[in-house]
Amino acid sequence: GRPYEDVVRHFARRGDYGPGDVEAHVQRIMQPLHERKPVFQEHHLPNGMIFEVHRSPLPNGGFVSVFLDITERKRTEAELERYRQHLETMVRERTEELGHKNDALNAAVENLQHALNALSQTQDQLIQSEKLAALGSLVAGVSHELNTPIGNALLVASTLEGRTREIENAVHTGLKRSDLESYLKDTSDASAILLRNLDRAATLISNFKQVAID
DSSP states (O other): OOOHHHHHHHHHHHTTTOSSOHHHHHHHHHHHHHTTOOEEEEEEOTTSOEEEEEEEEOTTSOEEEEEEEOHHHHHHHHHHHHHHHHHHHHHHHHHHHHHHHHHHHHHHHHHHHHHHHHHHHHHHHTTTSTTHHHHHHHHHHHHHHHHHHHHHHHHHHHHHHHHHHHHHHHHHHOOOHHHHHHHHHHHHHHHHHHHHHHHHHHHHHHHHHHHHHO
């Protein structure tokens, strides 16, 4: 039969070992065989097939070659990698979205704090007037009413922050689809709760300002 080196050269010329110098491919493949070392190689054929080659020297000369078609396995690995990258992108975008919502929440809380400061200043200005008793009762009532939506909003924001850290850690340790779906549902529900509470707080502030003007 033909020497194995001629067979390797034929495959190299055909492009089975990829682009490059034919003799360089032949030397790379034949050198471990000349040294009688076990060989593990991966070949990408022009038709898209991928083979895993295991060659082991025999005690009395020659060697045994085992060819495994790993095309499907490589395709599956590539799909899993694309899916992992897709999940990372989704988590990153969702995290950025949550960050924007948290920024909006912080701004709303700051505005509410300014409003409460304004209430206190108004109270100071009316201390000497006959409206002091009525205003004190009003401020206390508004403050009590504001505590509930503000407290709820802060609790939800804190929970969202914790869930985001969990999902970021899961991306690096192995994120499951069920975890991502649960995270997306939690953030959607939390966003709705945040909006309801902030809207309630804004309504209370608006009503109080109107009463104060009147």
